[in-house]
Amino acid sequence: MRVLLVGAGGVGTAITRIAARRSFFEHMVVADYDPARAESAVAYLGEDERRFTATRLDASDAAGVGAALAEYRCDVLMNATDPRFVLPLFEAALAQGAHYVDMAMSLSRPHPSRPYQECGVKLGDAQFERAEEWVAADRLALVGMGVEPGLSDVFARYAADELFDEIEEIGIRDGADLVVDGYDFAPSFSIWTTIEECLNPPVVYEEGRGWFTTEPFSESEVFDFPEGIGPVECVNVEHEEVLLIPRWLKAGRVTFKYGLGDEFIGVLRTLHKLGLDRTDPVTVSSAAGQVAVSPRDVVAACLPDPAGLGDRMHGRTCAGTWVRGTKDGAPREVYLYHVVDNQWSMREYGSQAVVWQTAVNPVVALELIASGAWHGSGVLGPEALPPRPFLDLLTEYGSPWSLREGAHG
Amino acid sequence: MRVLLVGAGGVGTAITRIAARRSFFEHMVVADYDPARAESAVAYLGEDERRFTATRLDASDAAGVGAALAEYRCDVLMNATDPRFVLPLFEAALAQGAHYVDMAMSLSRPHPSRPYQECGVKLGDAQFERAEEWVAADRLALVGMGVEPGLSDVFARYAADELFDEIEEIGIRDGADLVVDGYDFAPSFSIWTTIEECLNPPVVYEEGRGWFTTEPFSESEVFDFPEGIGPVECVNVEHEEVLLIPRWLKAGRVTFKYGLGDEFIGVLRTLHKLGLDRTDPVTVSSAAGQVAVSPRDVVAACLPDPAGLGDRMHGRTCAGTWVRGTKDGAPREVYLYHVVDNQWSMREYGSQAVVWQTAVNPVVALELIASGAWHGSGVLGPEALPPRPFLDLLTEYGSPWSLREGAHG
Numbered sequence: 001m002r003v004l005l006v007g008a009g010g011v012g013t014a015i016t017r018i019a020a021r022r023s024f025f026e027h028m029v030v031a032d033y034d035p036a037r038a039e040s041a042v043a044y045l046g047e048d049e050r051r052f053t054a055t056r057l058d059a060s061d062a063a064g065v066g067a068a069l070a071e072y073r074c075d076v077l078m079n080a081t082d083p084r085f086v087l088p089l090f091e092a093a094l095a096q097g098a099h100y101v102d103m104a105m106s107l108s109r110p111h112p113s114r115p116y117q118e119c120g121v122k123l124g125d126a127q128f129e130r131a132e133e134w135v136a137a138d139r140l141a142l143v144g145m146g147v148e149p150g151l152s153d154v155f156a157r158y159a160a161d162e163l164f165d166e167i168e169e170i171g172i173r174d175g176a177d178l179v180v181d182g183y184d185f186a187p188s189f190s191i192w193t194t195i196e197e198c199l200n201p202p203v204v205y206e207e208g209r210g211w212f213t214t215e216p217f218s219e220s221e222v223f224d225f226p227e228g229i230g231p232v233e234c235v236n237v238e239h240e241e242v243l244l245i246p247r248w249l250k251a252g253r254v255t256f257k258y259g260l261g262d263e264f265i266g267v268l269r270t271l272h273k274l275g276l277d278r279t280d281p282v283t284v285s286s287a288a289g290q291v292a293v294s295p296r297d298v299v300a301a302c303l304p305d306p307a308g309l310g311d312r313m314h315g316r317t318c319a320g321t322w323v324r325g326t327k328d329g330a331p332r333e334v335y336l337y338h339v340v341d342n343q344w345s346m347r348e349y350g351s352q353a354v355v356w357q358t359a360v361n362p363v364v365a366l367e368l369i370a371s372g373a374w375h376g377s378g379v380l381g382p383e384a385l386p387p388r389p390f391l392d393l394l395t396e397y398g399s400p401w402s403l404r405e406g407a408h409g
Numbered sequence: 410m411r412v413l414l415v416g417a418g419g420v421g422t423a424i425t426r427i428a429a430r431r432s433f434f435e436h437m438v439v440a441d442y443d444p445a446r447a448e449s450a451v452a453y454l455g456e457d458e459r460r461f462t463a464t465r466l467d468a469s470d471a472a473g474v475g476a477a478l479a480e481y482r483c484d485v486l487m488n489a490t491d492p493r494f495v496l497p498l499f500e501a502a503l504a505q506g507a508h509y510v511d512m513a514m515s516l517s518r519p520h521p522s523r524p525y526q527e528c529g530v531k532l533g534d535a536q537f538e539r540a541e542e543w544v545a546a547d548r549l550a551l552v553g554m555g556v557e558p559g560l561s562d563v564f565a566r567y568a569a570d571e572l573f574d575e576i577e578e579i580g581i582r583d584g585a586d587l588v589v590d591g592y593d594f595a596p597s598f599s600i601w602t603t604i605e606e607c608l609n610p611p612v613v614y615e616e617g618r619g620w621f622t623t624e625p626f627s628e629s630e631v632f633d634f635p636e637g638i639g640p641v642e643c644v645n646v647e648h649e650e651v652l653l654i655p656r657w658l659k660a661g662r663v664t665f666k667y668g669l670g671d672e673f674i675g676v677l678r679t680l681h682k683l684g685l686d687r688t689d690p691v692t693v694s695s696a697a698g699q700v701a702v703s704p705r706d707v708v709a710a711c712l713p714d715p716a717g718l719g720d721r722m723h724g725r726t727c728a729g730t731w732v733r734g735t736k737d738g739a740p741r742e743v744y745l746y747h748v749v750d751n752q753w754s755m756r757e758y759g760s761q762a763v764v765w766q767t768a769v770n771p772v773v774a775l776e777l778i779a780s781g782a783w784h785g786s787g788v789l790g791p792e793a794l795p796p797r798p799f800l801d802l803l804t805e806y807g808s809p810w811s812l813r814e815g816a817h818g
Contacts (some may be wrong), residue, residue, distance in 0.1 A: 185682045270679040273594045282710040284702050286690065291700045292694050298707045301691040368799040373634040 001025040001370040004069055004098070005081035005090055006059050008335040009031035011146075012104070013041040014359035015080055016052060018397070020045050022363065024370040029072045029083035031057035031400045031404025032343035044350075059085035061386065076369065077364060082193075083107050090127055090141060099139055099369060101362050103146030107242050115201050116215045120205065123243050126408060131379040134312070141379045142365060147319045147338070148156050148174055148256075150361040151394070151401075152384055155336035157323035158251045158387035163284060163334055166325055167251040167325035172241045173335070175225040175232040177341060178315035183304060187264065188313055192300045198258070198268050202236035205246045205254040213238075217269065225318045226404050232259035244381035251325075271299060280313055310352035316341045317353045324407075335404040338394075348398075364393050413478055415498055415509070416489035417441035420448040420512070420555075421425055423760040423768035424489055425808070431772065433779040438481045440466035453759070455482040455815050463665060470486040474501035479490045481745075485778065488539045491602075492516050499536055499550060508548055508778060510771050512555030514649050524610050525624045531612065532652050540705060540788040550788045551674055551774060556728045556747070557583055557648035557665075559770040559791055560803070564745035564810075565650070566732035567796035569658045572743055576734035582744070584634040584641040587724035587751060588764065589620050592713060596673065597722060601709045607667070607677050611645035614655045614663040621745035622647075625681070626674060630666065634727045635813050641668035653790035658701040658732075663730060672801050680708060693705025725750045727763045735817075744813040748801075774803050804816035 001024060005012055007306055008030050019032055030052055031036040045052055057068055059081045069077060077093040079086065079102040086106045093100035105124035112120065134141050144150060152172045160167060171271065187194065202214035217235040226229045237254035246254055260268070271277045276299055281292035302323035320337025342353035349356055365382070368374035374388040382390075389400035391401055410433060411607035417439050440445040440462055454461055466477055470489045474710055478486060478501065486502040488495065488511040492672045495515045502509035514533035521529065527682055536552055544551050553559060559583045569576060591705035595604065605754025610622035626644040648665035655663055669677070680686045685708055690701035751762035759767055774791070777783035783797040790797075800810055 073732055080637065124628075204590065230623065238477055243747050266675070267683065270676055274708065276685070276709070281695065282707065284710045286700055286702050288700060291697060291702060293694055293700060293702050293707060295711050297693040297709055298702060299685065301693045302687070302704050369770040391413065 001077060001366065002072060003028040003030070003076050003366060004065075004072060005029065005032060005073040005078045005080060006031050006057060006065065006085070008041045009080065010355040011359045012080035013037075013044070014349060014356050015363055016041050016045060016079065017349045018353060018356075018360050018363045019366070020049055020052070020372065024367040025051070027051050027053070027072070029053050029055055029068065030232060031055045031068060032149065035358070045179060057251050060088050062088040062092040062095070065089060066096045066173065069093065069098050073261055076101065076366065078366065079103070081142075084369045090130070092260055093141070094130070094133060094137060094139065097139060098136060100141040100144055101145050101151060101365060103358060103362060105143050105149075105243070109239060110201055116213055119203060119211050119213055121242050122211065123238065127379050129263070132201065135378040138377045139378050141371070142369070143379055143381060144240040145362050145365045146171060146358045147361050147380050149244055151338055152241050152279040152319060152321045153244055154387045154390045155401075156245050156249055156323070156394060157385075157392060158334060159323040159382040161212055161333065161387060163326040164323060164327050164332060167249070167323060169253040169324045170249070170251045171176040171199060171235060171254070171322045172239065172256040172320070173223045173259065173322050174226070175223060175229055175234065175321050176315060176317040176354070177229045178317060179403075180309050181312045181314070185267070186304050186309060187306060188352070189306055190298055190300070190308065191303055193258075195268065195271065195296055195299075195304050196241070197237050198235075198260070199272060199277055200238040202238050202256075203242045203388045205242050207250075207252045213322060216272070219255070219257070220265075221257065223322075224404065225259065226335065226337060227316060227318070229316060229318055233265060234259040235260045235265060245383055248381060275281055306352075310342065313342050313352060317331040317357055319357060333407045336401065337404065338399070338401045340399065360394070360397060360399055364390060367393060410485060411481060411483045412485050412487050412775060413440060413474075413481060414438065414487045415440050415466060415474065415484040415491060415494075417446040417450045417463075417491065419764040420768045421489035421581065422446075422453070422757060423489065423765050424772055425450045425454060426758045426760060427553045427765075428770050428775070429458055429461070431569070431776060433776040436462070438462050438464055438477065438483060440464045440477060442467055453628040454540070469497050470495040471501040471504070474498060475505045478505040478507050478758055479504065481501075483627055485510065485775065485811070487775065488512070496535060499539075502550070503539070503542060503546060503548065506546060506548060509550040510774060512553055512559060512767060512771060513550050514558075514652070517647060519610055520622070524620055525674050528612060528620050528622055531620060532647065532649050537786050544787040547786045549778070551778070551787050552788060552790060553649040554771050554791050556571070556586045556770050557581055558653055558748055560728050560789040560810075561650050561728060562653055563796045563799050565654050565658055565732070566792035566794075567800060568730065568732040568743065568745060570796060571743060573732060573734040573736050576658070576732060578662040578733045579654055579658070579660045580663070580731045581648065581665040581729070582632045582668065582726050582731050583633070583666075584632060584638055584643065585724060585763070586638045587722055587726060587742065590721045590723070594676070595715070595717065595718060597711050597715055597761070599715060600712055601705055604647070604680065604705055604708075605675065606646050607644075607669070608681060609647040610648050610652045611665075613645065614651050616659075616661045620652070626667070626678065628664070629674075631670060632666065632731075634668065634723060635744065635746060635811065636727070638725060638727055640670045642674060643668040644674060654792055655791060657792045664766050673676060682731045712806045715761075719751065719755050719764075722751050722761060726766055728766060733784050742814075742816045745810065747808070747809065747810045762799065769803070769806060769808055772797060773806060776802060
């Protein structure tokens with residue numbers, strides 16, 4: 001397998017470090033708009049590691065990406081950029097006859113008149129409407145293959161296959177007890193993206209009703225996360241799993257709740273109340289005269305860059321899928337989850353826990369595609385493919401998953 | 410009396426409207442850096458009102474202000490600008506032999522090493538250290554003569570003169586139930602100034618200990634405001650009364666607590682936690698490239714301009730002085746207060762309630778100076794002068810004050 005990895009940010013860089021320990025691929029081209037980032041990711045792997053090449057690439061230029069796929073004879077494009085670049089990369093892979101893997105799907109647009117009741121354009125819609133073309137080309141577009149979406153969808157399929165006869169509800173629940181030393185307030189992830197995720201109308205799926213949206217921060221609950229993380233306040237957030245799972249699995253209800261915690265939820269509510277979450281510019285005075293700036297950019301600029309906080313952070317992050325239903329006529333409830341400890345990921349890979357947890361899953365998926373254990377054509381979510389090989393290989397990567405039986409939510 | 414009014418913002422404009430109904434002065438020159446603001450204030454009064462003249466003046470230019478005092482033969486300078494201009498205006502009046510009235514005193518600077526324990530430069534220090542010169546010139550600098558400070562200090566003196574034998578504590582308590590229709594969150598006053606006030610270390614006075622500072626938002630209490638406003642969460646805020654009252658009155662403790670309410674206090678705490686209260690610039694991208702902006706300016710730019718909200722606002726604002734002590738050997742507790750209803754002030758004067766309440770008090774003071782009921786030389790606070798004539802004249806202006814007997818705090 002020859003891979004074109006587009007994006008050498010935190011997750012892309014962690015992908016190179018995880019992949020470097022595996023033998024399933026022949027070559028990986030590491031491409032970034034900023035060639036220094038790509039070169040730095042490759043240099044970190046050492047001189048003896050010759051399977052990686054750094055190059056410059058503009059992810060918004062589908063033709064340029066296609067040319068790179070051809071030049072380096074890559075059979076799969078691994079997208080590790082931000083969601084704005086999903087479509088050009090997805091199209092470049094299709095045009096070039098390469099497989100495609102991403103970790104976030106094409107963006108949504110709220111319903112024009114009833115944004116908090118009805119879906120407008122949904123996450124991934126622009127990709128699923130091209131599914132026939134991928135089938136016709138006999139190529140696989142594996143979408144939403146990070147940790148959430150990604151591993152969380154694999155868990156859902158595993159629950160449906162092996163743990164339940166009928167499923168009433170599937171709820172992805174994400175929480176952490178990560179703390180950054182030395183700051184009053186320092187989110188361990190981009191506040192810009194978190195605002196975007198949390199203020200988009202959250203989407204919920206119900207059998208019979210289909211997909212619908214709610215107000216931001218709806219259906220607050222306290223979920224008890226395992227391995228000492230403990231109870232964290234969670235709220236509905238727009239996320240790919242809710243759009244992916246019902247396409248392949250039967251469940252009465254599907255939700256995604258993000259364990260932001262009451263402090264962070266309070267901060268986001270305040271930013272929203274004051275209009276500081278807006279991206280449309282406001283005019284303010286500066287030493288250079290009147291300038292127009294996006295309030296959300298200013299909020300991000302006031303906080304430390306989370307990419308540089310890995311070595312000041314401690315704690316664990318937990319991604320998982322809570323399922324409620326029946327098995328052999330009896331009610332059952334399980335939480336399938338994966339925890340990464342930041343001290344472990346920093347020591348082992350020099351990668352922050354949230355970033356590492358996102359990166360390990362697409363590498364596992366690439367290895368399954370390379371071996372043929374995962375194969376198919378069209379636009380598929382992770383729950384469309386057999387879960388056992390994935391979960392076993394993840395454990396082989398040194399990062400096992402767990403199952404908690406019973407109601408703890 | 411001939412008055413040079415400097416500043417034709419909200420309060421300055423309301424001063425012209427209140428003064429126009431009184432006959433105690435011969436002429437009032439309305440000066441502003443922006444001549445359109447001065448002209449608009451004068452034009453509002455109508456063609457028959459010939460006692461007002463608009464002019465342009467830079468309040469930071471003491472020589473220019475002195476020249477205007479001379480040109481218009483003014484015997485008093487009424488400062489209605491923001492506190493940054495206190496010193497040049499105060500000096501211009503002294504140099505020109507005019508009396509001086511302001512509504513906020515020269516600014517403080519925190520203690521360099523123990524900002525939340527000890528005072529650095531206190532509010533008004535730069536004015537009080539010039540007191541001898543005012544005495545020598547036989548001119549009066551009446552400082553802190555708005556509503557708070559101002560009327561609140563008159564109440565304190567009235568309580569000391571007529572209601573108590575001994576005073577254990579004087580606490581200024583300011584609260585409102587003003588609501589702006591059509592906004593999620595719209596403060597009825599400048600958020601920039603409110604952040605400044607609330608994040609400066611609050612100052613407290615105790616007999617024997619003197620002045621000292623605390624952490625922001627300290628000593629939170631719920632004070633029950635009269636006339637249906639009801640209970641509002643109040644916290645310590647740096648304010649002039651705490652510096653003024655102990656110079657003339659004997660009290661065991663003096664505090665100022667601002668009834669911001671739990672929602673507003675939560676917003677300010679969040680802004681502080683995120684560093685969005687900062688005035689030092691952060692660098693962000695804009696359409697014009699990288700620019701440096703003050704986060705606090707961006708916060709202010711995201712909110713509606715409170716000056717334009719008067720006609721969308723309803724409710725009342727209450728300023729007052731709570732006093733606890735003994736009279737004739739028995740414990741006593743009173744709250745002396747002044748309430749302005751926004752619908753009334755908008756209808757009667759076209760001025761928002763908070764602005765009108767600030768503006769009426771210096772006009773009453775000017776009338777007392779004109780009549781000779783208030784006279785003196787040096788730098789004096791309102792509590793240095795007899796309170797009865799002031800309180801009676803305020804009632805005559807159609808805006809009576811009240812006394813609540815007993816503990817309701």
